[in-house]
Amino acid sequence: MAKPQIALYWAASCGGCEIAALDIGERVLDLIAAADIVFWPAAMDVKYADLEAMPEQSIDVCLFNGAIRTSENEHLAKLLRAKSKIMVAFGSCATEGGIPALANLTTREAIMRNAYQATPTTDNPEGLRPQMEHAVLDGHTLTLPEFHESVRALHQIVRVDYSVPGCAPVGDRVWEAVATILSGDLPAPGSVLGAAQKTVCDECDHKRNEKRIRKFYRPHEIETDPTLCLLEQGVICMGPATRAGCGAACLRVNMPCRGCYGPPPGVVDQGAHILSAVGSIIDSQDPQEIEEIMAGIPDPAGTFYRFSMSNSLLFRVRER
Amino acid sequence: MATDTSVQTQSRAQAAPTEERHATFEPSIVAFLCKWCSGAGADLAGTGRLRYPPNVMPIRVMCSSRVDANFILHALRDGADGVLVAGCHPGDCHYISGNYKTLARYQLLQRLLAQFGIEPERVRLEWISASEGRKFAQVVTEMTETIRRLGPLNWKAQVER
C-alpha cells in the first residue's frame, strides 16, 4: 500500500513542538521511511500555492501545531483541514491555546501600543504601526496578516480529529502518537493521543498525605522538601488537574507543574477544577484569614489557565 | 481585595448611564441552594407567599460545598448574567464545615473573575438559614436589581470577538 501522506504545519507557536517532534531521535528516520511528508514549510520545498493546488482530502494526516493568532494562521488551518483526512492538533497551543493565549487576558490594542509605542527602547515619534497593507516604491504594496483580538485553539477554527497535548510534547509520547496514527488502527475521533488517562500525580514520586493549607508559597519563597507533595507544602502545583504524560518532568527537578498537558479526560475547564480543589483545602474558617491565605496566589487566572486559556469557559478578559 | 474594588468602582461608575438602557433587560440568574438551609429558606419564602422576581432559577444540591467553580463558570458561559450560591450560616452546616469550603472557593473565584473583568456582584455567596425566607426573597430581589443595573453579561458575544 502507498505510504501515508503527512503534512506538518505551525501557526502561532514557538517551534518547540517541532523540536519535540525531532526528540523522537533516530525514529524521525523511521517516520520519514514510513510516510511521505508532503508539506512541511519549516523543512521542505513546498509552497502555499502547491498546497492550494492539492485535491481535497489528499493529505492523510496533518500535524498542526501552534495557536490561531492571525488571519494567516486561520487561513492555513482551514486550507489544511480541507486537504487533510485527519487533522491533529499537536502541542498545547494548537490544543488549548498555550502560552500565547495568555494574551486573552489583555487586548490587541494594548499589545500594539506596548510593542510599538510604550516600551522604553521603542523610538517611534511618528507613532507608526504595522499595516496590513503598506505601499512601497511606486504603487507596490507589502501585506501583513491581520492580528486577531483573541487567541484560539485549532478546534475553535476547524474540526480536529485528535490532539497531542504538551508544551512541548515529550519525545517518546510524540512517537507513541505518531505510531498510533501510522498504524491506521485509530481511536475514536476526539481522542487525545500521546498522553495518559490519569493526572500528573500518577507519575509524580513526591509523597502525598493530607493537605491543609495555612499559607501558600510562591516557588522562590520556600525551600521545599523534595520528597513531599509540593501542594501540601503550600506551593501551587497544577499536577492534580493535569493529564499525565510528561513523566512529571518539572517535578523531577522540584518545580511545580504548570499544567501544559491540559486537563484530564472529561474535564473542560482545567482552571475551575484546580480552583475548586485548592479552595477546598484551606485550613481556615475566617474570611479575613482566608483572604490573606489566598493572597499567596497572586495570579489565579495566569496560573490556573497558564496553557489552557483558549479552552477556558471564560476564554478572554471581558471589556466593558 | 484591590482588584475587586477596582472592578467594583468601575461597574458602579458605569451603572448610572446604562440604567435606562437596561431598564427592560431581564437578568437570568442561577441559584445553587443547599438542601438543608438555603433551600429550606427558599421553601419558607414560598410558604409565606413572599413575592420576588422570577429571574432566579433554583438548583438544589445537598450542600453548598458541592458547588464546583466549574458549575458557576458554565452558568455564566451558557448565558447566565449572575450566579447565587447560598448555604447554611457559618457553624450551622449540616455537613459540619461544607460552607467554609464554599467560602474559601468563592473568595478565590472572585479574584479570578476580577481578572476576567467580571463584576463581583454577578457571583454572590449568601448564608440563608431555613428560617430566613424573608432574607432569601430580599437577596434575590436585590441581586436581580443589581444585575439589571450592570446589564447583560452577554458572554457569547465577548467570546466571538
Place this chain on the structure above:
Amino acid sequence: MERIVIDPITRLEGHGKISIFLDDKGEVADAYFQVPELRGFETFCEGRPVEELPRIMTRICGVCPEAHHMASAKAVDAVFHVEPTPTGKQLRELMYSAFFASDHATHFYILAGADFLVGPDAPVAKRNIFGLIDKVGEEIGRRVIRHRMECAEAIALIAGRQVHPVCALPGGVSKPLSEQERDRLEQIARDAVKFGELSLQLFGDLVLTNPAYKDLILSPTYAQQTYYMGTVDEHNQVNFYDGDIRVVDPAGKQFARFRPSEYTDYLAERVEPWTYLKFPYLKGVGWKGFIPGPESGVYQATPLSRLNAADGMATPLAQAAYENMYDTLGGKPVHLTLATHWARLIEMLYAAERMLQLVQDPQITNKDVRVIPSETPDEGVGVVEAPRGTLYHHYQTDSKGIVRKVNLIVGTTNNHAAICMSIKRAAQGLISADKPPTPGVLNMIEMAFRAYDPCLACATHFLPGEMPLDLWVYDAQGKLLYRVTR
C-alpha cells in the same frame, strides 16, 4: 517593474517573507524582509508573578528556550536584588553551555553546513543532512546526532526538560547536582570538546582548502560593515552567560561598554509599518535607515560580532582557533557575513570547553544551589548571549513582584536591519538584467540570510533541511511571466 516574492522563507514566529523589487531595467530596486507575526509577550506577561517569567518566556522560542530561560532568570534575580549562590550560578552556566554546544552544532551541520560541505549549487536532494552524511561520512553524521542527543541529555539533567527548561528560580536553580549526574555530565563535556575540535578541523579541510568556498566567504557580496555587539567578561573575553555588553565600531574600536542595566541608554528600536518586527539600533549613532558604516546605528550581534567585539576566548583551544581565524581573514574586525559560520564553530568549541571547566569544579555538586530572596522586588534587566545575538529581558514589578512592564530585545531582532541589508546587497550582487534569478541564485541570496542563523530559521534546524524558496516574476502589469521553484 517586477517583484520577486520568496514566501515562506523561514520563521521566527511564523514565516519570514522576502520581497525583491526589480526596476524596469531589471536591476534590484529594493528588498524587504518581513516578519508577519507578533505574540505580545511584553503585554500578556503584565500581571504575572515575575518569578514565573523564566517559565513563560521560554515559549518565545522553542529552539533557544534556554536562552530566554537564562535571560529571564537573570532579570528576575535583579528584580529581587538577589545574587545566585556560586553553585547555582555555575549550574545555570553549565546548562547554558551545553545548550550552546548543541545549538551551534545543529545549525552548522544541518542547516548551513550543507551549503559548504555539500555545496551551494549541489542538487536539492543532496543539500540536506543526508547529503552531508554522504559527503563527510556516516561516522561524522552519527557524531552530529549523538552530540545533539548528549547535549539535550545534559540540559535535561539540570533543567528538567530540554524543550522549555524549568530549573531557574530567583537566586539560583531548583535542584543540586548529584555525583552520578556530574560524572555523566563530565563524559558528555569531554565528547563535546572532541567534537568541537573535529568540527573546526572539518571546516578547515572541506571549506578553507576549497578556493571556491573561500572566494565565496571573501566575496564583497557577503560583506557588511557595521557596528558589532557582544558580551565580554572582565578580560574582554567572550562570555555567553554573564558580563558587560561591548560594542565596537566598523574599525574595531571600542564604541561602548555597558552594564546590562544600562542598555536603554545605548539601544533604541525603530518601527516600520511593513513588518511586525522592530529594528534595534545604537542610540549614540542614531537611525539612518538601512545603510552600513560608522554613520549608521545599525549593528550586528552574531557569533562573528561577538568575536569582533571581544579581545579573545577564555578557553585555550577556542583561543587558538580564534587567533587562527583572524590571521587567516586578515585581522579584526571581520566584516564577512559568511565567516559567521567559522566564528560559530569557535564558539561551539568554547562552549564545550567551558562545560568541562564547570563540571570539573569541585563545588559544582554543592547542595547550596539557591538563596531565598528577601529584598522587595522592583526592576531588573537580564542579558545573556543567545546563539543568535545579545538577548535583553527587562522587567518592572510592583512591591509584591507582580509584573508591571516588560521590554524584550530578542537575539535575532538585533540583526533585523543587518539581515535586510545583507539580503538586499546579495540580491543586488546576484540579480541583474542580464542575470535573471535561478534556483542557485536564490540559494545564494538565502545564504546571506541564513548566515545569521536567524531564529526565524530555528524550526528548520534539524531537518533534511531545505529552506523553501519560490520565485515569481511579474511584468509591470503584475502578470506572472515565469516562476522558478527550487
Place this chain on the structure above:
Amino acid sequence: MRRIGVFVCWCGANIARTVDVQKVVETMSQHPGVAHAEDYRYLCSEPGQALIRQAIREHRLDGVVVTACTPSLHEATFRRTVSSAGLNPYQCEIANIREQCSWVHEDRRVATDKAIRIIKGMVDKALLNESLQPISVPVVRRALVLGGGIAGIQAALDIANSGFPVTLVEREPTIGGRMAQLSETFPTLDCSQCILTPRMAEVAQHPNIELLTCSQVIEVTGHVGNFHAKILKRPRYVIEDKCNNCGECAKVCPVLVPNEFDRGLSQRTAIYIPFPQAVPSAYVLDPDNCLGLFPLACERCSQACESQAIDYDMHPEVVERDIGAILVATGYDLYPLENLGEYGYGRYPDVIDSLQFERMLSASGPTGGEVLRPSDGKVPKTVVFIQCAGSRDPESHLPYCSKICCMYTAKHALLFKHKGPDRQTYIFYMDIRAAGKGYEEFIQRVTEEDRVCYIRGRVARVFQEGDKLMVWGADTLTGAKVEIAADLVVLAMAMVPNRGAQETARMLRLAVDEFGFFREAHPKLQPVETLTAGVDLAGAAQAPRDISETVAQASGAAAKIVALLSREQLTHEPIIAGVDEDLCSGCGICISVCPYGAREFSADGRTARVVEVLCEGCGACSAACPSGAAQQRNFTDAQILRMVSAAVGE
C-alpha cells in the same frame, strides 16, 4: 433510550393558579426522553399515587419526575409510590414548582416558563440517574469504653443494662478515677466514695461488663459498627479472684514509695491496693518499684500469701475485641506543677494542690480526715485558697475556665472550717461562677454562715517566712494591698486533658481543640458525638465539667451507643460519593476535604477510596476533585451541568 414520566401536580389551585399546567404537560411531552406526561389535581393523594403507579406500568417508565411541592415534603412519599410499582426509588425526582415558583410569582406566563425550565432540568438530570440500593453494614454488638472514671462507669452500666456487652478499659489498677479521690461532693456534701463505690461494685459484678484494668487500647481499626480494637493488658502479678485482700503481702513488702492515689501525701508498698474499695478488689504488684522480678529478688509477698494469689510469671497480653461503638471517657489531670512556679508550688511543702487537700479531707485519706501541714504535720490555723491557678490566664497559662474550682474551693473552705474552731480561710478569686442547681445557694452559705473570707484579686507572690507562708495580693474591689500570713496554701489547679489523650485522639482519628480536649461533632446539636462516626465522648476528656454534668453526658452518650447497637444493620442513604479508579491518581485532595474521614488512600496509595458507610453525601469531594474522578451518585457533574443548561438555555 430512557422512558421518563412527568407528573404535574396542580396542588389544587396552589400551582394551577399561577402555572399553566396544560402548557407544562404539552411542552414536557415533547421533551427528549419523556415517554409520558400528565397532570392531576392532587398527586400526593392516594388516587394521585395510583395514577403514577399505573402510568409506570402502562408506559413502561424507567424514571419519574413529579413536579409538585418541595421535595422535603413528599420526596419520601413518591419514592415509596414508584418502588411499589417496581421502580428503583432513586429513579424518582421531585421538581419543586410550588414553594419556589407558583407561590412566589404572579405573572402566569413568567411562572409557567420558569416551571418548565425547572422541570426540564430535573428531567435531564433524571435521565442520568442510577438505580441505587441503600448501603447497609452489620453492627458488632459490643461497646468499648475507654476510661473507668465516673463517666466510663456510668456509661458502661447504662449500656450493659440495656443488654449489650461492654469492654471497659482502665489504665490504672482500679476503676473509680478522680471521683474516688474526693472527700465530699458539692453542693450536697455527699460522701464521694459512698455514692461511687456501689457503682464500682456493680461494674465488677455485671455479667455484660468485661473489665480490663492495667490496660490500654493500643490500636483501633475499622469504622462505625465494625471497629477492631487491640488492648494491651499489663500483668498485675496478682490473680484477681484468688486475692482476698488480706493485705499480708503488703505487710512484708520491704519497699516504700509515694502513694499516687494520695498524691504523695502517704506511702505505699510495691505490692499494694490503691484504696480499700478498689475494683477489682485485688492487690497489684508494681514492677517498677518491686525489688526485682527478673530475676526474682525477693519472694516475701508470695510467701506471705496464703491464697497463693501472687504469680510472678504473668506476662503482658494483647486482648483483641470486635466493637460496634466506642466511648471515650479518659478524664482529666491537674495542670502540671512544673508549669506553675509562681505560687511556690513544689518549692514550699505547705503549698499544695486541691486534690491533695481533698485527700486530707477524706476520712479514709492519709491523715484520717484531719488537715495537717505536710511540712510539720501541725494543724494549720490559717489557710489561703487561690482560685484559677493556671486557669483564665491567657498570658502565662491557660485561657479557659476550669469551671469546677469555684465550687470545690468553697467546699474546701467550708469543710476545713467545720473541722474545728478559730480556723481562718481566705479565698482569692476572680469571679465566683456558681451556675448550677443549688450552687449559688451553696456559695451564699459558705460566705454568710461560715464567713469564709473572699478576696477578689490575684495573688502576686507567696513566700516562706519562718513557718508561715506570706501571701501577698491585692483586693481589686477596695484596691487595698492584702498580706496574709498563712499556714497552708491550696491551689485550685486548672484542669487539663488526661495524659495520653493525644495518643487516643490519633488512634481514633478524633479532633482535639488547641488545649487537647476532644472536639464534639457540633457544640450545640451533637455535643456527645465526634466527627468519627461511632465514637462518642463523655466527661472531662471533652472539657472541664463537674460530676453531675459528667454523669448526664455519660448517660446521653450511652443512649447514642445503645441506639446504634440495637440495630442489626446500619443502613445508609446511597446518595454518596464514588471514585473512578481509571481517573483517580491519588492526589489526596478529597481525603483532606472529607469531614467524616470517609475517604482514604487505597492500599497501594495510588488512588483514593470511599468508606461508603461513613460517607454522608455532601458532595464536597466531588467538587474538590481536580480530575473528575470523584463523583456524587445522582449528583454527578454531568447531571448538575444539565440542570444549569436547562436553567439558562434558550
